């Protein structure tokens with residue numbers, strides 16, 4: 001946490017006093033903490049408390065521009081490594097989920113590209129309200145991480161869920177999050193993405209519906225977590241200084257690119273939808289429209305994942321499987337046949353998940369059987385979950 005800039009948004013609930021303890025703990029751990037308070041929060045604890053604990057000025061008013069050389073909310077937003085909201089009221093959750101920016105805290109948050117963690121605190125009935133749950137789900141789907149509130153005595157007299165997580169628990173979640181940011185530091189990761197195109201003639205090809213989004217999400221998240229990524233893809237790749245891209249079109253090109261890079265890889269994730277067959281002969285010129293039918297002879301492509309599995313590499317080997325029926329049975333059989341360590345299977349017959357979609361839902365298998373079943377979630381979020389599982393299975397430190 002040393003040297004990290006944390007923006008701590010504090011909103012108006014009785015649990016504000018716990019945010020003071022958290023601000024102190026984060027500052028002592030070496031973080032540069034800047035507190036942004038809602039006006040309601042100042043009714044519980046004065047800004048001076050946070051200023052004294054963090055040794056930084058506290059922000060409340062978007063228009064109090066004390067330093068003419070910068071625009072405060074943009075300057076703060078740009079410097080942040082993490083945006084924390086502790087405690088978060090139902091009100092601020094509603095505003096964040098709907099893009100409302102009517103104070104300094106919310107305006108800065110909207111301008112901030114750093115990840116967000118939120119610890120809600122409110123009456124249990126408020127927390128259970130459908131609209132509050134909907135706002136939490138919306139923010140979660142956009143990548144916000146929640147630190148769940150605990151069960152206990154609430155200020156309103158009720159005993160139930162809604163109590164702010166303890167400062168130490170929030171501190172540990174933040175500490176864990178920062179450690180995770182370098183979890184893949186120096187790890188060499190080879191990832192394939194997209195669907196291959198097998199030429200029939202100079203104009204036509206046999207392809208599939210894979211968009212490359214899942215593989216690209218994995219590459220991007222892995223690079224952000226410190227990995228050195230070799231991405232072999234058929235689609236328009238994401239840009240990141242730690243992603244090295246090799247563009248290919250056919251299964252054979254993908255095989256060459258993968259085999260060339262496989263020996264030095266620590267983790268190989270075969271996310272690409274590689275054509276199982278290619279045209280036996282590729283016409284040099286565009287084939288004319290002749291006759292009522294056209295039979296194309298197909299020959300089998302090499303199965304790259306099986307080759308990697310059989311090669312006995314030191315890399316942790318992850319395969320994907322798109323299935324339309326009997327998912328578990330087919331996935332487990334594939335895991336064994338291809339000798340990979342992990343197989344991530346999705347049912348592509350479901351609407352809204354899988355090919356081309358921004359969302360996905362998968363079941364993850366290892367040699368011990370079913371390890372994890374995800375909910376329907378964004379491919380970016382799923383990439384985070386999958387990389388966590390890979391790190392756990394590979395025994396990397398969190």
Ligand code: C5P
Pocket residue numbers: 192251270271272273274275276301302303304305306318319320321322334
């Ligand atoms: O056998 P199936 O195509 O369902 O297996 C899918 C897994 O195998 C994916 O990880 C995919 O990248 C990989 N694969 C391969 N070479 C092929 C076909 C699939 O490496 N020719």
